[in-house]
Amino acid sequence: MIEKILLADSGIGQSEEMLKALMEIPSIQGASVTILHVVPPQASADAMTQSWESGGKTLAKAVQTLQLDPNRTTAMLREGDPKDVVCRVAEEIDADLIIMGSRGLKRLQSILENSVSQYVFQLASRPMLLVRDDIYVRKINRVMVAMDNSASAQASLKLALSFLRDIKGGQLILAHTNPDLKVKRDEVEIDPNQDPVLIPAIAEAKKLGINYRCVAPVGKPGARICETADELNVDLLVLGSPERRPSVAKALPDLDRLLGQSLSDYVRVYANCPVLLVRTVS
Structure with a gap:
């Protein structure tokens, strides 16, 4: 539940x-929202004053544009390194979801260019909704969930179902990239009875009366998930991003994500729709 x-x-x-x-999703409308703008440190006092003024204007404009319930909205202006501040504030307010823009930088480029979203993606322990700067955001009707047997996939499904249960005309797309399925590469629609991973997910969708379809993209999972999301005009892609680091290394980057080798990192970069990464501890 996102509160x-x-x-x-x-x-x-x-x-x-x-x-x-x-x-616009009914289950989200009661959530409280913290709008955070971070002012990076400047070399001089005058430059710092100007940055604070500019940051205040940006924040005020965002509040005016979003027109949220003032009783459930907090505007927050903080000074510091944006990467660290976002993670710290997420912990302070106990956020259920972080929403961030992303330039979609690839692999080490995002590290070398000091990408805020990549840093938070590596270190945050909370679900993140990343939206690339160059994509068009649509009304959420078609939600695709990348399924497997992991706990993070089950958490992704649960979140997607909570979105769709009150969306009139909404559709859940269950995608399981399984190289063992005997289907041709260009045939993504499958009989769900072929795939035991999808049977419990279908049961949950039926229980809530949610329209669904099942697809089995064949090929490299990251690439095929992104391609299928494109082909089906998906409005939101939900993907599990399990925490694989031991507790003693939680403050250190995940090397797979750092090098762009994880499935979630690939999808973060290449999907042409917003991507919701659901974090769970493995």
Whole structure:
């Protein structure tokens, strides 16, 4: 259940449009929202003053544009390194979801260019909704969930179902990339009875009266998930991103994500729709 949302608003990109689309979902409308804008440190006092003034204007504009319930909205202006501040504030307010814009930088490029979203993606322990700056945010009707037997996939399904149960005309797309299925690469529609991973998910969708379809993209999972989301005009892609680091290494980057080798990192970069990454501890 999403009750506390942190919007990391840089003043550019599509994160505000993403929040608007999300707040149209009935199960989300009662959530409280913290809109955070971070002012980076400056070399001089005058430059710092100007940055604070500019940041205040950005924050005020965001509040005005979003037109959220003032009783459930907090505007927050903080100074510091945006990467660290976003993670820290998420912990402070106990956010159930972080929404951030992303330039979609690939692999080490995101590290070398000091990408805020990549840093938070590596270190945050909370679900993240990433929206690339160059994509169009649509009303959420078609939600695709990448399924397997992991706990993070089950958590992704649960979140997607909570979105769709009150969306009239909504559709759940269950995708399981399984190289053992005997289907041709261009045949993504499958008989769900062939795939035991999808049977419990279908039962949950039926229980809530949610329209669903099942697809089995054949090939490299990351690429085929992104391609299938494109082909089916998916509005939101939900993907598990399990925490694999031991507790003593939680403050260190995940090397798979750092090098762009994880499935979630690939989808984060290449999917042409917003991507909701659901974190669970493995």
